[in-house]
Amino acid sequence: MIKAYNHITNIIGDIAELDAQGVAFGELAQITNTNGETSLAQVIKIDRERVSLQVFAGAKGLSNGAKVRFLGHPMQVPFTADLLGRVFNGSGKPLDGKPALFDAPVIEIAGPSVNPVRRIVPRNFIETRIPMIDVFNPLVESQKLPIFSQAGEPYNELLARVGLQAKADIIILGGIGLKFDEYVFFKHAFERGGVMDRTIMFVHTAADPVVERLLVPDLALAVAEQFGIEGKRVLVLLTDLTAFADALKEISVAMEQVPSNLGYPGSLYSDLASRYEKAVDFEGAGSITILAVTTMPGGDVTHPVPDNTGYITEGQYYLAGGVINPFGSLSRLKQLVVGKVTRSDHGSVMNSMIRLYAKALETKKKIAMGFEKTADDERYLKYADLFMQRFMDLRVDIPLEQALDLGWKTMAECFSPEEVGIKKADLDKHWPKKD
């Protein structure tokens, strides 16, 4: 049954209110403005007859004489293999000039959560060819990891590179509040990298209505989930979830909800978690891995968005000063693969190199404070330089095993085997022999 109404009572922010009957919570409506423009809208509150609609295209220019037609179903997205290679906006309309997928079967977005007993313990290492990730905080299939960064840092480059090099079956990009240039950057990167035929992009640019921003992660993840059930290993790239949280803030303030921290709604944790928790390794089917950018306003990790994210995700990559910082970064799932799936010396190299680098930084600090430089100090300084050059530089592009060998070489160039604190079995096997 399709119900149509001709009168909107209130318009507040991007929310339109009208009196309607037989409407269900979460249902979609189509609004046709008096100038003929159409937009989808979703029921976000019902109080007896009074129905509140969130207007996806925004309420700017909306007339209270607009037509509202309720569609009888919640937000859906078409699901078909034809999605591959396509680009859509935040309400699912094609952005690439190709026709919409009208006849495709549809799936609901933001579906129920996976039964925890149906998940399996992650166990597959994803090689990215970025040593700061592969060696020190490896990415594991079905992991959810944010990149903590701030404006001006090359986080989108990093995201695109992981997308290109991670060998996933399907890549789904969710762009939230992207600058137009960034959108074009991703598109070109995927085309040049030759992966566009297995990529789907849902893009909301900063110029688009704020409500559509909220839909991007749900669209991307609903499609990812369906491919995952079909046995595909899906990598979902989301950027930037701080823009998503800001949209939540904007909408909740318009809804007159009591804010908790810095104006964000009290449900921020749950809102972010319900998206991140879509990362999963399905028993007997595919998987979803989520890599998402979270920009930290003012570089502040205690800001509500990175803070809540940190509690939800399985670690984080901390991108600052153009490099992945080894100390702020963490992959909580690394012990599931390091030395088990990867080479047996991986754990030793990972721990020792970081410990030595920490000591090298202390040495640098000490010397900066004017303390005398010893011969020991010289070796640590040399190590710090090599470490920066061979591992931290984001241009380095080598497979894990090669990076591990380079690690042994670097340690051997600066230290004696007794100084690196590695168990004897690994030293005997891997410590480079003097020619």
Added chain:
Amino acid sequence: MTTPSQKIRAKVIGVSGNMVSIEVPEGALVQNEVAYVHCGDEHLKSEVIKIRGNTANLQVFEDTRGIAPGQDVELTGELLSCELGPGLLGMIYDGLQNPLRLLDNRQGFFLKRGQYLPAIDQAKKWKFTPTAKPGDIVRAGSFLGSVQERHFPHQIMTPLGLIGTATVELVRPEGEYSVRDEIAVLKDEAGKKTTVTMSQPWPVKKAMKAYAERLYPEEMMVSGVRIIDTFFPVGRGGVACVPGPFGAGKTVLQHILSKYAQVDIVIVVACGERAGEVVELIDEFPHLTDPKTGGSLMDRTIIICNTSSMPVAARDASVYTGVTLAEYYRQMGRDVLLLADSTSRWAQAMREMSGRLEEIPGEEAFPAYLESRVANFYERAGFVQLHSGDKGAVTIVGAVSPAGGNFEEPVTQATLKVVSAFHGLSRKRSDERRFPAIDPLDSWSLYLKQLEASLNSRLDPKWVEMVTFCTSTLRKSAEIGRMMTVVGEEGVSLDDLVVYLKGEMLDAVYLQQNAFDDVDQATPIDRQVKDFKLVYRALFAPFSFKIKSDARRFFARLQDAFYQKNYTREGSAEHKGYLETIEKLLVEGSAA
């Protein structure tokens, strides 16, 4: 159970998020009663949380999509309850006590809404051995007999809500019964007869008090974590909280406790946390051995799992479900540990509901009743004496996830007021990879004083004195360390450097523990006593050195010997070797 004719019908009049408003044409409404919203074929479980005239607000424990005005609502008149009886151990439940494995068999990958199953197997036959006989005078929670549940005799009790006394009219003879079968008949003071089965419901938000008296904790609960047991012990039947910023190791610490705590039963409540954490437990526990019974760790564990993506209202229910199950086993004289990770997510669930109810917000928009709810929850812990004379305990260790890692926030503060031990995790220690990252200078435990007599008599006559000495050495060492960052090693005296090195050694070889090493991850209390006394001797020893580099070299060797010893099994040749090295070094350092 209510019969269909007693059910009151109401209609939906509004929806906002997971809150539904209803209107009742006639009949009574009960605060906190369970209701079902009939959304098409799906009946969605909800709870009445506010009554105003003939309208009420429900919090729905499920996704509310599709709910529309005019839909029927069925009011049950019953409070949100747990089903208690044999068959709870080893189960994995959601926040409403739905068995997740059974749901999985029926539904596949996803948790479809509106599907509820009995919490315990209704068909399974248990071998019942009666202990009560007709004519016995019983009260709430009296034992009528028992069945063997995994490694424990599971006491079959009279209704825990029984008021006054009753007379046993009939007890079934030894035999096989299901939890639905009549096991006994009681006659209460007014002469009314009730049938008792092996399972009974209990409203989760009501504390279970069918015991003679609550006692002062008598001894500590051994956790296997050295810094906790030695420096910040938790009393059996006590309460502790573990606040910490993300990535500081809260979950790893909770997992260690769930594996090695010396208790009968562990209940893990994963409240609004990652599903992955629970998956690790489910995967690992069946293969680990319970240190107390030798059986599988799963045999003593119940997991309540309401992950962060599940509806928030059920998150609120999950902590209550957990504590109710804990209290139930305490009624049998069991020693139960409840691990709640994380209570902050529970508080956030309260905040979300409070916002939807348009209540006047308190600090950071948390409701004004946050503190009293938190206090009520922790007060359900306790060491009690039952009417039978047996003693039982519920110990609660709650993780807190403070926003921004800042302990000044409302949930941490509300929690600190009611707990007796505070294990504060620090970002600084976790960044330095000093795990467990419990800050030895900020943390505290009132049990060290409270249980002084018991600790001294059980562990060592001078135990608390030794611990206090070590704590003061740590403080001095930290001060000297701070000074050294400013003036360099040259700026402090040799004596001060020795104190500094002693503190660092205590930290490295005793406070820190490797959660991923088979030997080091948990230290039994007997070994802790030996290890601690040895490290105490090193700290107390009046070492003297000629120059600073001698001191540094000496402590590097001593520290390494202690460190290697931690990784070796007691009684092994290596272990003995390291002990000898330590003894030699202790003599050498004092003679130098």
